[in-house]
Amino acid sequence: MTRQSQSLKLHPDRLFSSDPAVVSIARELYNEIKDLPIVSPHGHTDPKWFNENPHFGNATELFIKPDHYVFRMLYSQGIDLTTLGIPEHGLEGDMARSKSVDPKKAWQIFADNYYLFAGTPSGYWLDAVFSDVFGFTEKLNSDNAQDYYDKITAELATDAYKPHALMDRFNIELIATTEGALDSLEHHRGMAGTNMAKRVITTFRPDDVVDASREDFIDNVAKLGELTEQDTTTWQGYLDAIRIRREYFKKEGRATATDHGHPSAITADLSLSECEALFEKCRTGHANEQEQELFRGQMLTELAGMSIEDGLVMQIHPGAHRNHNQPIFNQFGRDKGADIPSQTEYVNALKPLLSKYGNHPKLKIILFTLDETTYSRELAPLAGHYPSLKLGPAWWFHDSPAGMLRFRQQTTETAGFYNTVGFNDDTRAFLSIPARHDVARRVDCRYLAELVANHQISIESAHELAYQLTYGLVKKAYNL
Amino acid sequence: MTRQSQSLKLHPDRLFSSDPAVVSIARELYNEIKDLPIVSPHGHTDPKWFNENPHFGNATELFIKPDHYVFRMLYSQGIDLTTLGIPEHGLEGDMARSKSVDPKKAWQIFADNYYLFAGTPSGYWLDAVFSDVFGFTEKLNSDNAQDYYDKITAELATDAYKPHALMDRFNIELIATTEGALDSLEHHRGMAGTNMAKRVITTFRPDDVVDASREDFIDNVAKLGELTEQDTTTWQGYLDAIRIRREYFKKEGRATATDHGHPSAITADLSLSECEALFEKCRTGHANEQEQELFRGQMLTELAGMSIEDGLVMQIHPGAHRNHNQPIFNQFGRDKGADIPSQTEYVNALKPLLSKYGNHPKLKIILFTLDETTYSRELAPLAGHYPSLKLGPAWWFHDSPAGMLRFRQQTTETAGFYNTVGFNDDTRAFLSIPARHDVARRVDCRYLAELVANHQISIESAHELAYQLTYGLVKKAYNL
Amino acid sequence: MTRQSQSLKLHPDRLFSSDPAVVSIARELYNEIKDLPIVSPHGHTDPKWFNENPHFGNATELFIKPDHYVFRMLYSQGIDLTTLGIPEHGLEGDMARSKSVDPKKAWQIFADNYYLFAGTPSGYWLDAVFSDVFGFTEKLNSDNAQDYYDKITAELATDAYKPHALMDRFNIELIATTEGALDSLEHHRGMAGTNMAKRVITTFRPDDVVDASREDFIDNVAKLGELTEQDTTTWQGYLDAIRIRREYFKKEGRATATDHGHPSAITADLSLSECEALFEKCRTGHANEQEQELFRGQMLTELAGMSIEDGLVMQIHPGAHRNHNQPIFNQFGRDKGADIPSQTEYVNALKPLLSKYGNHPKLKIILFTLDETTYSRELAPLAGHYPSLKLGPAWWFHDSPAGMLRFRQQTTETAGFYNTVGFNDDTRAFLSIPARHDVARRVDCRYLAELVANHQISIESAHELAYQLTYGLVKKAYNL
Incomplete structure (x- = not known):
């Protein structure tokens, strides 16, 4: 939506x-x-x-995969965890890689559903990080998802992050x-x-x-x-x-x-x-x-x-x-x-x-x-x-x-x-x-x-x- | 009172x-x-x-007898349910009728005790119905009880209700x-x-x-x-x-x-x-x-x-x-x-x-x-x-x-x-x-x-x- | 402090x-x-x-010893009950007296820790009593503790109290x-x-x-x-x-x-x-x-x-x-x-x-x-x-x-x-x-x-x- x-x-x-x-x-x-x-x-x-x-990884690695507050909400609305890149238990090496998802696609799903976090602390924390740490001035949405992804991922590659x-x-x-x-x-x-x-x-x-x-x-x-x-x-x-x-x-x-x-x-x-x-x-x-x-x-x-x-x-x-x-x-x-x-x-x-x-x-x-x-x-x-x-x-x-x-x-x-x-x-x-x-x-x-x-x-x-x-x-x- | x-x-x-x-x-x-x-x-x-x-019945039939929110509050203050016209279990036909109460009397008891509903949702809903559905402009009380009863009962007999x-x-x-x-x-x-x-x-x-x-x-x-x-x-x-x-x-x-x-x-x-x-x-x-x-x-x-x-x-x-x-x-x-x-x-x-x-x-x-x-x-x-x-x-x-x-x-x-x-x-x-x-x-x-x-x-x-x-x-x- | x-x-x-x-x-x-x-x-x-x-006793007898709201808070912060004059169970007569504390010292401990009661009903009640019943205009603290004690104890000795x-x-x-x-x-x-x-x-x-x-x-x-x-x-x-x-x-x-x-x-x-x-x-x-x-x-x-x-x-x-x-x-x-x-x-x-x-x-x-x-x-x-x-x-x-x-x-x-x-x-x-x-x-x-x-x-x-x-x-x- x-x-x-x-x-x-x-x-x-x-x-x-x-x-x-x-x-x-x-x-x-x-x-x-x-x-x-x-x-x-x-x-x-x-x-x-x-x-x-070390440098942190990309936006998906940083904000979605480790944050159970984020993916529990997405999952509650019927979004399959594997589409978010959540690794399956016991899958290692080649097998895990073969099931890995494009982090940009996972990010897009997250952005498409970002409205779900209205009124939740996760929504508050994420907005604060996007605004204060990365300087975004438009709320994450479907249209700006890839810009968000790219800018975050680029910043993470710098020493300042x-x-x-x-x-x-x-x-x-x-x-x-x-x-x-x-x-x-x-x-x-x-x-x-x-x-x-x-x-x-x-x-x-x-x-x-x-x-x-x-x-x-x-x-x-x-x-x-x-x-x-x-x-x-x-x-x-x-x-x-x-x-x-x-x-x-x-x-x-x-x-x-x-x-x-x-x-x-x-x-x-x-x-x-x-x-x-x-x-x-x-x-x-x-x-x-x-x-x-x-x-x-x-x-x-x-x-x-x-x-x-x-x-x-x-x-x-x-x-x-x-x-x-x-x-x-x-x-x-x-x-x-x-x-x-x-x-x-x-x-x-x-x-x-x-x-x-x-x-x-x-x-x-x-x-x-x-x-x-x-x-x-x-x-x-x-x-x-x-x-x-x-x-x-x-x-x-x-x-x-x-x-x-x-x-x-x-x-x-x-x-x-x-x-x-x-x-x-x-x-x-x-x-x-x-x-x-x-x-x-x-x-x-x-x-x-x-x-x-x-x-x-x-x-x-x-x-x-x-x-x-x-x-x-x-x-x-x-x-x- | x-x-x-x-x-x-x-x-x-x-x-x-x-x-x-x-x-x-x-x-x-x-x-x-x-x-x-x-x-x-x-x-x-x-x-x-x-x-x-069908037409609904009288005011007592509509507002008191079926509403357990209403008569639970009245009962909690010592008002006998039979005086409100609540039918006794197992009484049917003649026997039920012989114990039936005058609905106007039941309505008067309700009106006399209407102050009990202050601050309760029942009080709120009832006021809203009396005001919005029947057009009353004075709150139900002991004095206007029979006017209320008569007006409601009369309206209920019309097609609009x-x-x-x-x-x-x-x-x-x-x-x-x-x-x-x-x-x-x-x-x-x-x-x-x-x-x-x-x-x-x-x-x-x-x-x-x-x-x-x-x-x-x-x-x-x-x-x-x-x-x-x-x-x-x-x-x-x-x-x-x-x-x-x-x-x-x-x-x-x-x-x-x-x-x-x-x-x-x-x-x-x-x-x-x-x-x-x-x-x-x-x-x-x-x-x-x-x-x-x-x-x-x-x-x-x-x-x-x-x-x-x-x-x-x-x-x-x-x-x-x-x-x-x-x-x-x-x-x-x-x-x-x-x-x-x-x-x-x-x-x-x-x-x-x-x-x-x-x-x-x-x-x-x-x-x-x-x-x-x-x-x-x-x-x-x-x-x-x-x-x-x-x-x-x-x-x-x-x-x-x-x-x-x-x-x-x-x-x-x-x-x-x-x-x-x-x-x-x-x-x-x-x-x-x-x-x-x-x-x-x-x-x-x-x-x-x-x-x-x-x-x-x-x-x-x-x-x-x-x-x-x-x-x-x-x-x-x-x-x- | x-x-x-x-x-x-x-x-x-x-x-x-x-x-x-x-x-x-x-x-x-x-x-x-x-x-x-x-x-x-x-x-x-x-x-x-x-x-x-009868006359009430001194400030400590009146406000600390009988009030479990007061000494539970003090005790929770590590203050030994005996230093407040709380009598030990089973000690009577000489033995109790030998362990009794100077009520002024107990009062000082209470005053030193009076800040603990901020936001509690005890703090509110005590302030109200000190203000309304005894006419104090400065909040109890370490410095005015003995003045408080003396004034309260003196008032308690009068018929008005x-x-x-x-x-x-x-x-x-x-x-x-x-x-x-x-x-x-x-x-x-x-x-x-x-x-x-x-x-x-x-x-x-x-x-x-x-x-x-x-x-x-x-x-x-x-x-x-x-x-x-x-x-x-x-x-x-x-x-x-x-x-x-x-x-x-x-x-x-x-x-x-x-x-x-x-x-x-x-x-x-x-x-x-x-x-x-x-x-x-x-x-x-x-x-x-x-x-x-x-x-x-x-x-x-x-x-x-x-x-x-x-x-x-x-x-x-x-x-x-x-x-x-x-x-x-x-x-x-x-x-x-x-x-x-x-x-x-x-x-x-x-x-x-x-x-x-x-x-x-x-x-x-x-x-x-x-x-x-x-x-x-x-x-x-x-x-x-x-x-x-x-x-x-x-x-x-x-x-x-x-x-x-x-x-x-x-x-x-x-x-x-x-x-x-x-x-x-x-x-x-x-x-x-x-x-x-x-x-x-x-x-x-x-x-x-x-x-x-x-x-x-x-x-x-x-x-x-x-x-x-x-x-x-x-x-x-x-x-x-």
Whole structure:
């Protein structure tokens, strides 16, 4: 469908609400914090970019293929993923190439359907990147699709669009990547001694050696043993091996945090003999689903204990039903836009961990959710009491203007602002990072402006809070 | 309680918010779409009206007795249903007549308590009907109750208030009724060849032959066999009989859709032998509650398969706890305002069906909910991925200004606009249809206006979206 | 952390929104109702205050030690409760005194961290008390902490700050305290014949003799028998004893209501022999958790039956996971900010009670929730149908500007206004009572003003509703 041409011009007051009283306060607050450096303590960019500073590829490679927000929307409207160049699972080499699509054709499909993103955060981020990073002044449409493609692809070939140049242009003070427990941290080690080392750090994400429901769990535990020279056939050896990897991530990757992406927030506090027996079942492939869940739960408690030992901040991201679409998983593999949130319970789930460690002054746990009903009911009350708990920002599907506003509206009155930790972009889409942080800054300023305009907080408090929400709290929460 | 007289005058900017910036954009959008024809793809009007074009009865018959929104509110304030003329279950003929109440007295009770509806959608719809359809200029109250009654009843006796005249006056392009699987479609057949046939269609709702928890299920399955000349004592014969009825509904009732009102969204994908055994248990009255649930779940999957075969769009309306008030059910029967929503889970519930058919290009499923927590958590993510899934509009208790706004606010950022299907009035209250569609149009224009005023979408996109939400998407979604 | 000085001046239009159209209507409505007397039908003030009219203690005793909203926030930021003077459990006499802290030091910690309360209802209430009750014009901070302490403590020593004087100053027409079933009502009896007797009443809260999971349940049931001279080793004797205590609370404490703080909303309707057997198990300490839950559920139904007999209004406050933090409970005891809401189900839970008594014209049940998801999904539909059910106001964590607004936004369209019961302050913080009622009045006026500005209700209706929400409904609902 060809649609009329629209100009692309980001309004300076965007997302500040339509109320002039709120807009003027929001603008005042925003102007004070908009140029603060970006601190990105949780995300999924590729460390190779920062170590090797390569050119990015073409427009399709950059904007469509890696962005599950983009192709999930296209797929929902009946567009075959293969026409977008999404590689099929298990196809390698010649076979993958023979099925590869012309990236210009994929881009045209994207442009033809760009109207689908109206009102979505993806649409907002993409417009911002097209406008601010590439200087387009007409919105992407069917007619200008190839011009867009050519201009983007040409720019990407210049030095100004290489990762290091963009790090400076985007004013990124620090960015954390995320690596599995067995990762060599090759690229993080490669940056050692360079200027990048101060700006790029890793995060320890041990799901691969903790989640016994994974097909590769048994292998991974064996590899963990080899890497660390520990006997990971025993519970104690396994725990020690994880400790060694945490130290490795701190030393070689400058990690300050861990991350845990479990299906639920279940934790457990079993006796030593129960732990040993459960680990043995998991390690030998004899654990059923419930036992695998219990093991993940026990490991969250163990990992919290390790955080007290070594000071790594713990992030818990529960509640995604991964790979819900079985045929899509079979054909294309993981991360194809088919992860669906599900109800998540925290109050009972976290009790074992919290009873054991929740009052420890050295523990910091940052909680995330995909279930917004828990904001006011469970998470704000928990974070408004336990000294170890802080609330991560609106996550994933809720990392959007209305989603972020709901987060503040539903957590602030019980948890306050100081039990939150600033913004996470959580993205692999490097070029969208400034736009994502900008949305968060704008929405926070709008929320604060509403409180000021409603005479709930003073303008002086709002200024201080705008700084804290943008820069102060994230540095403190992640020990940066 | 007698209250002061209030004028009844619908403000032209009603529901457009109080913010002048939003109001002016909303008004611009609304003016473009307010006169588009009404397409009503899901509702419960009586096909007899369209076939026989009778006069409606008196004011009480029209506005109180069939409207469970109205008498549930009155009942909640201690007003006995019998005083409103609600007929008791099982009372027929002389006995019912002897208990019948003077409709003027029932109307007076309604008028005396009309203040209870302040801020409710019923109050809004009723005011709109009284003002726009009957021309009243004073709000209904105790003093003018009998004038209201007399004027309405007199108007209803005129030709201008017969169904065909109102269809034209209301600019209804198309309306779908809903009939059970065993219905003869007498009235839909009666319209064949007339002008009405193009404007009135049925919907196939087979709950009566699918829900084995119903007292009449066994009888219904037997009747299904007789009607279709199939052996419905076998699983295959039963399925074939349903297929035959679907064809009948398409041919004789011009159906384009089916509807399924199950207690939950559970689906199943059992083996053939499991299906046969489960059906046998259900058919012979030996299934327990869990098996009845499993059978409904299996049938949703079977019916999705049939939709792929015959192209009927599938509507799923789960989550009502029907007839919660046992004494009221015993005395008055079904649909007496005692249906209460309950928590509804979709992610796991729909997985069996979606794994089997969710990626099929010929399947269209429209999902509804009474559990608003699922908007952002489950439904928008599902519809924003699966090509077969679309989101039905805010339903029943949520078909209200704030309810519709929450629907848009909580689904748009993840599912976009194009995975939604326009408005359903879902009503048996024929005279309120224009008011209901008007509320939806106003709320959608307001939502779009807020996005424009907040610089999130362009005014050009807003115009196109206003058209799509009012007219384009419903025609496409329901194959009209 | 020392922060800049801020003036403390409550804006006359606070909480009326930032929209000038809404503000001007809200102000008009508020001006009509702001001086109506306070009716406080549910709370936790100490009846001794009203009977003996003592001086309150120092600032720390008044504002920090009894207020779990205050110290939960401080504790969440790592401040040790003992430094705030929170007494440890089980420490009495010398030992408690030896661990007691200087109240001025505790006050300084509170002042140093007062910025944490920005945007929270506690911050709002405290500011209002400091400004309106004590006349401070600078916001509490590190520098003025001791001035605050000294001035408050000095004022508290004057007659103008004794309970009776404050009752008049605050224009409290009536306040209800809450006492356990075994309470002697010494102070309520003490007020008999005085002016206070008309203004201070008790509420019958029998959790101590109904909740068999309490450590003191068995003792309590025995004491109940002694007090009433009934044989509480039998089911019938136990029920009769409760009946006798209810009469005692009506006669000696002028009670018009009961209150029930159960973990869930479960009710039951067992046969007599089942009841007898279950009671026997509970009474002898042999009931497991499920049986204890069932017993509480059966008792809610029994108590509803007694309400029909004696006319006491029933309040149900379900859904708190009490004392979630085990180490804090062990060290400090109950009510230390570690109660966390959890998911609460009403539709199935209440069915046994409602099937038995829900249509009885003499029964009034006021339902509360900590799970906001139930507002639109369960509670508004239930209260919008059952004549016995009314909705209590936004409770506890949700007794806040945004929380109250969500309550209205999510219940009004289905339940209307007249199935709600006005405001409860639910507090033991006597000095904050005017501020709490004022927040409720302001938020209700704002909500009504939005409906008027959006042309959903008339200004005449809004005036009447403002009166009802402030004064009319509470008097009616609680039989005052």
